[in-house]
Amino acid sequence: MDKKVYDLIDSYRDEYVETLRRWVNVPSVKGAPAEKAPFGSEVRRMLDTAMEDARKLGFETRDFDGYACDITLGDAAEKIAVLGHLDVVPVGDGWTKPPFEGVIEDGKMYGRGTNDDKGPTLAALYAMRAIRDAGIPLKRSIRMILGCDEESGWEDMEYYGKHEQIPEVGFSPDAMFPLINTEKGMLVLELRAPAAKEGLKILEFATGNMHNVIPGECNALVEGGEELAEKVRRFAKITGLPYSAEVTDRGVRLTAIGIPGHAAYPKGRRNAIGMMLLLLFRLGAKGLIGPLATAVGLETNGRSLGCAIQDAVSKALTCNMGILRLKDGEWYGTLDFRCPVTANQEKLIETVAAHLPGISIKVETQKPAHHVPAESELVQCLLAAYNEETGETGEAMSTGGGTYAKILKQGVAYGAMFPDEEDLAHQADEYTKIDSMIKATKIFANALIRLCAE
Numbered sequence: 001m002d003k004k005v006y007d008l009i010d011s012y013r014d015e016y017v018e019t020l021r022r023w024v025n026v027p028s029v030k031g032a033p034a035e036k037a038p039f040g041s042e043v044r045r046m047l048d049t050a051m052e053d054a055r056k057l058g059f060e061t062r063d064f065d066g067y068a069c070d071i072t073l074g075d076a077a078e079k080i081a082v083l084g085h086l087d088v089v090p091v092g093d094g095w096t097k098p099p100f101e102g103v104i105e106d107g108k109m110y111g112r113g114t115n116d117d118k119g120p121t122l123a124a125l126y127a128m129r130a131i132r133d134a135g136i137p138l139k140r141s142i143r144m145i146l147g148c149d150e151e152s153g154w155e156d157m158e159y160y161g162k163h164e165q166i167p168e169v170g171f172s173p174d175a176m177f178p179l180i181n182t183e184k185g186m187l188v189l190e191l192r193a194p195a196a197k198e199g200l201k202i203l204e205f206a207t208g209n210m211h212n213v214i215p216g217e218c219n220a221l222v223e224g225g226e227e228l229a230e231k232v233r234r235f236a237k238i239t240g241l242p243y244s245a246e247v248t249d250r251g252v253r254l255t256a257i258g259i260p261g262h263a264a265y266p267k268g269r270r271n272a273i274g275m276m277l278l279l280l281f282r283l284g285a286k287g288l289i290g291p292l293a294t295a296v297g298l299e300t301n302g303r304s305l306g307c308a309i310q311d312a313v314s315k316a317l318t319c320n321m322g323i324l325r326l327k328d329g330e331w332y333g334t335l336d337f338r339c340p341v342t343a344n345q346e347k348l349i350e351t352v353a354a355h356l357p358g359i360s361i362k363v364e365t366q367k368p369a370h371h372v373p374a375e376s377e378l379v380q381c382l383l384a385a386y387n388e389e390t391g392e393t394g395e396a397m398s399t400g401g402g403t404y405a406k407i408l409k410q411g412v413a414y415g416a417m418f419p420d421e422e423d424l425a426h427q428a429d430e431y432t433k434i435d436s437m438i439k440a441t442k443i444f445a446n447a448l449i450r451l452c453a454e
Contacts, residue, residue, distance in 0.1 A: 001388070001389075001442070001445065001446045001449060002134055002136065002449075004134045005130045005131065005134045005136070005442075005445050005446075005449070006442060008129075008130040008133050008134060009126065009127070009130050009438060009441050009442050009445065010438070012126050012129070012130070012441075013434075013438055016122065016123070016126055016437065016438070016441070017104070017109070017434060019053055019122060020102065020109060020114065020118060020119055020122050020432075020437075021101075021102030021104075021109065021111075022049065022053070022102075023046065023049060023050065023053075023086075023113065023118045023122065024100060024101070024102040024109070024111035024112070024113055024114055024118060025100055025101065025102060026042060026045050026046040026049055026100070027042050027088075027091075027099075027100045027112070028042050028043045028045070028046035028086055028087050028088050028113070028148075029042060029043075029087070029088055029089070029090050029091075030043060030087060030149065030151065030152050031043065036065060036066045037066050038065070038066050038067055038148075038149075038155070038159075039066070039067075039087060039148050039149050039152075039155075039156075043066075043086065043087050043148045043149075044066050044148075046086045046087070046148070047063070047066060047068075047069055047086055047146070047148055050069065050086055050146055051063060051069050054071045054125065057125070057126075057129050058129070058132070059071045059072075059073070059125075059128075059129075060072065062164075064159060064160050064163055064164070065159070066148065067147075067148060067149070067155065067156040067159035067160060068145060068146060068147045068148060068156045068157070068159065068160045069145075069146050070143055070144060070145045070146070070160075070164070071125065071128070071143075071144040071146070072141055072142065072143050072144070073128045073131065073132055073138070073141060073142040073144075074138040074140065074141035074142060074452070075141060076138060076139055076140050076141045077141075078139075078140045078141070079140060079141045079142070079143040079167040079170075080140050080141070080142055080143070080167060080169055080170050080448065080451050080452055081143050081144075081145060081166065081167035081169065081170025081171075081408060081411070082124050082128075082142060082143070082144045082145070082170055082171060082172075082173065082444075082448075083144075083145050083147070083170060083171070083172040083174075083403075083404035083405065083407070083408070083411070084117050084120065084121030084124060084144065084145075084146050084147070084172065084173060084174065084404075085117045085121070085146065085147045085148070085149075085150030085151070085156075085174065085404065086117075086118065086121070086146055086147070086148055087147075087148050087149060087150055087151050087152070088112045088113040088116070088118075088151065089112070089116075089151050089209075089210050089212070089213060089426050090209045090210060090213075091112055092209075092213065092215075092216065092260060092426075092427070092428060093215075093216050093217045093260065093428065094216055094217075094260060094427075094428035094429070095428045095429055096428070096429055097110040097111070097429050097431075098110075098111070099111055099112045099430075100112060102114070104434070107433055107434055107435060108431040108432065108433050108434070109431060109432055109434060110429055110430065110431040111430065111431070112430055113430070114430055114431055114432040115416075115417065115423075115424060115425050115430050115431065115432045116174065116425035116426065116430065117150070117173070117174045119416065119432040119437050120173035120174060120415055120416035120432075120437070120440060121146065121173060121174075122437075123173065123415075123416055123437050123438075123440045123441040123444060124144065124173045124441075124444045125144060126441050127441050127442075127444035127445035127448060128142055128144065128448070130441070130445050131445055131448060131449060131452075131453075136449060136453050137453065137454045138452045138453060138454065139452060139453065139454045140451060140452040141452070142448055142452055143167055143170075145157075145160060145166070145404075147160070147404060150174075150403075150404060151210065151212070152210075153365065154367075154404075154407075157404060157407050161407070166407060166408065167408065168408060168409040168410060169378055169408060169409070169410045169411070169451075170378075170405075170408050170410075170411055171378070171382060171405060171411060171412050171413065171414040171447075172403040172404040172405045172411065172412075172413050172414070173413075173414060173415045173416050173440070173444065174401075174403040174404065174405075174413055175399060175401055175403055175413035175414070175415070175417070176397075176399075176413070176415065176416075176417040176418070176419065176423070177386055177390075177394065177414070177415045177416070177417065177418050177419065177440075177443070178383055178386045178387075178392070178394025178395060178396070178397070178419070179379060179382050179383055179386065179394065179395075179396050179397065179412055179413070179414050180396070180397050180398065180399045180401075180403075180405075180412055180413035180414070181371065181372045181373070181374060181379050181396040181397070181398075181412045182313055182314050182341065182369070182370070182371045182372075182396070182397070182398035182399070183314075183369060183370040183371075183398070183399055183400075183401065183402055183403065183405065183406055183413065184264075184314050184317075184318075184338040184339050184340060184341070184369055184398070184399070184400045184402075185338070185339035185340075185341070185343060185345060185366075185367060185368050185369035186336075186337070186338060186339070186365060186366070186367040186402045187336075187337040187339055187345050187348060187349070187363070187365070187366050187367075188211050188334055188335070188336050188337070188363070188364040188365035188366070189334065189335045189337070189349065189352060189361055189362065189363060189364060190332070190333075190334060190361070190362040190363070190364040191288075191292075191331070191332070191333040191334065191335065191356070191359050191360070191361060192330060192331065192332055192333075192359070192360040192362070193287060193288040193330070193331045193358060193359045193360060194287070194329060194330055194331070195287060195288075195326060195329045195330065195331060196285070196286035196287025196288070196289070198286050199284050199285050199286030199287070199289075200222055200223070200224075200280065200283050200284040200285040200286070201222060201223040202220060202221075202222050202280065202285060202289075202326060203221040203222060203223065203250065203251055204219075204220065204221035204326070205219075205220045205221075205276075205324065205325065205326040206325040206326065206327070207219065207272065207273050207276070207323070207324055207325070208273065208321075208322045208323035208324060208325075208334075209323065210322055210323070210426075211263065211320070211322040211323060211334040211335075211336040211364070211365075212262065212263040212264070212320070212322060212336055212426065213260065213261075213262065213263060213322050213426045214258065214259070214260050214261040214262065214263055214266060214269045214270075214271050214320055214322070214426075215258060215260060215271060215272045215273050215322065216257070216258045216259060216260030216272055216427075216428070217255065217256070217257055217258065217260075217272050218255070218256045218258070218272035218273050218275065218276040218324075219253065219254065219255050219256075220253075220254045220276055220280065221248075221250060221251050221252070221253055221254070222251055222252050222254060222280070222283070222285075223251050223252075224251055224252045225247055225252065226247055228245070228252050228283065229245035229246070229247050229252050231282075231283060232244070232245035232252070232254060232279065232283070233245065235279055235282055235283075239278075241256070241270075241275055242256070242257040243255065243256055243257075243275070243279055244257075254276065254279065254280075256272045256273075256275035256276045256279065257272060257275075258270040258271050258272030258273075258274075258275055260272075260426070260427050260428060261426065261427055262401065262423070262425050262426040262427070263318070263320035263322060263336045263338070263400075263426075264318060264338050264399065264400030264401040264402070265318075265400065265401070265423065266300035266318055266320060267300075269300075270298065271298060271300075271320065271321060273321045273322075273324050273333075274296060274297050274298040274299075274321060275298065277289060277292050277293040277296065277297060277324075278293050278297055278298065280293070281293035281294070287331075287358070288331045288333075288358070288359055291355070291356045291357060291358065291359060292321070292324075292333070292356070292359075295355045295356060296319070296321055296335070299319065300318055300319060300320065301316055301317060301318065301319065302317050302318075302319040302337065304355070305319065305351065305352050305355045305356075306351040306352075306354070306355050307319065307337070307348055307351055307352065309339075309340060309342075309343055310340055311340040311341060311342040311343075313340070313341050313342075313371065313398060314340045314341045314342075314369065314371075314398040315340065315398060316340070317337060317338065317339055317340055317343065318337070318338045318400050319335060319336070319337050320335070320336040321333060321334065321335055321336075322334050322336055334364065335352070338400030338401075338402075339369065340369070341369040341371055343369070345366060345368075349361065349363065367402060367406060368406075370405065370406040370411070372410050372411065372412050374395075374396045376410060377451075378410050378412060378451070379396055379412060381447060381450040381451050382412065382414050382447045382450075382451075383395070383396070384450060385443055385446035385447035385450055386443055386447075388446060389439065389442055389443045389446055390418075390443075396412075399413065401413070414444075414447070415440050415443060415444065416432075416436070416437065416440035416444075417436075418436055418439075418440075421433065421436065
C-alpha cells in the first residue's frame with residue numbers, strides 16, 4: 001500500500017478518537033418511532049451526527065428518511081459496498097464504566113458501540129478518506145451504507161433497498177478478522193403461554209430486552225417465605241450456581257447471576273434466564289416453566305429441543321433465550337437460533353413446537369444462511385490485505401453472528417476485532433483498543449485499494 005495512505009491514517013488518529021467519542025455519546029438504542037425517526041429520536045440523532053461528520057470530512061451524504069444514509073467515494077458505475085450500523089443494543093447489567101461517555105483507559109475506549117459497530121464503521125470511513133486524500137484513482141466506487149436497525153429487524157436495509165440499488169459485492173466491518181465468509185441462518189421464535197393457575201405462584205418476572213443477548217441477571221418475585229428461601233440456598237449449594245433469595249413483605253425475591261454475552265457466541269457464557277427456569281421448576285412452578293426448564297435450561301446447542309445439528313461449513317447450531325416476561329397473566333419469550341447452512345429451518349420450527357407442549361410458537365425473525373466461496377475475488381483480496389498488514393496467513397471462517405453482509409450477493413464480514421482480542425459486543429464494559437482501530441483502518445484502506453483502485 002502507498003506509504004502516503006499509512007501516513008494519512010496515522011495523522012487522523014486524534015481526530016478519529018474524538019469523533020468516535022462523540023458517536024459513543026449518543027445512546028442510539030431503538031426507541032419509539034417519530035416523523036423521520038422510524039427507530040426513535042436517539043437513533044435519528046446518531047444518524048444526523050454521522051452524516052454531519054461525514055460532510056465535515058468532505059463527503060456528500062444522502063438521508064433515506066431516517067432509515068439509513070449513504071456516503072460515496074468515486075463516480076464509477078460499479079460499486080463496492082461497505083455496510084455499517086449506528087444503532088446499539090441496550091446497556092444491560094454489570095457495567096463498571098459509563099456506557100455512553102467514551103472513557104479512555106490504558107489505550108482502550110469504553111462504551112456501548114465502540115466495538116459493535118461505531119468504532120469499526122468510523123474506521124472504514126477514515127479509510128475512505130485516506131484513499132481520497134492520497135489521490136488514488138478508482139475504477140470502482142466505494143459506497144458506504146450506514147443502517148439504523150441492524151440490532152433489531154433490519155427494516156433499514158429493506159427500506160434502503162426499495163429506494164436505491166444495493167451493490168452486489170462488499171463487506172461489513174461488524175465482526176472479526178481475518179474474514180467471515182459463512183454466516184449461519186437466523187431464526188427467532190416468539191413464545192407465548194398463559195400463566196399457570198397451580199403450583200408456585202410467580203408474581204413478577206421480566207428479564208431481557210433483546211433476543212440476541214445472553215442475559216447476565218434474572219430476577220423473579222414469588223409467593224413464599226423463609227422456608228422457600230432456604231430451599232433456594234440449598235439448590236445453590238447443590239448446583240454451585242450463584243442464586244440468592246431475599247424474603248420481602250411481598251414474597252421472596254429470587255436472583256440468578258449468569259455470564260452475559262452475544263447469543264451467537266455462547267461458549268463460556270451462562271444464561272441467567274435458564275438458571276432461573278431450573279430453579280423455579282425445582283420449587284414447583286407449573287405451566288410454561290416445566291417445558292422450558294426441561295427443553296432449554298442452560299443448554300446452548302438445542303439438544304433437548306431436538307435441534308442439535310451441525311455441518312462441516314458452519315459448525316453447530318446455537319440456541320439462546322434472550323427474553324422472558326410475565327405480564328397480565330401471559331408469558332412472552334424468545335428463542336434465538338443460529339442455524340447451520342444445511343439446516344431446514346421449517347423442520348426446526350416443527351421440532352421446537354413438538355418439544356414445547358402448551359406453548360404457542362410464532363416466527364418473529366427468519367434469515368437464511370449466507371456463504372461466499374473462499375476462492376472468490378472478494379475473499380482473496382480481503383485476505384491478502386489482512387495478511388499484508390499483519391504478516392499472518394489468515395483464512396476464511398464461519399460465524400453464528402449475523403451482519404449486513406447477508407444482504408449482498410457477495411458479502412462478507414471483515415474486521416474489526418483481531419483474533420487475540422476479547423469480544424465484548426453486547427456485553428458490559430464493551431471497549432475497543434485505539435491502536436487496533438488505527439490498524440484496522442489501514443487494513444480497510446489496503447483492501448479497498450485492492451478492490452477499487454485502477
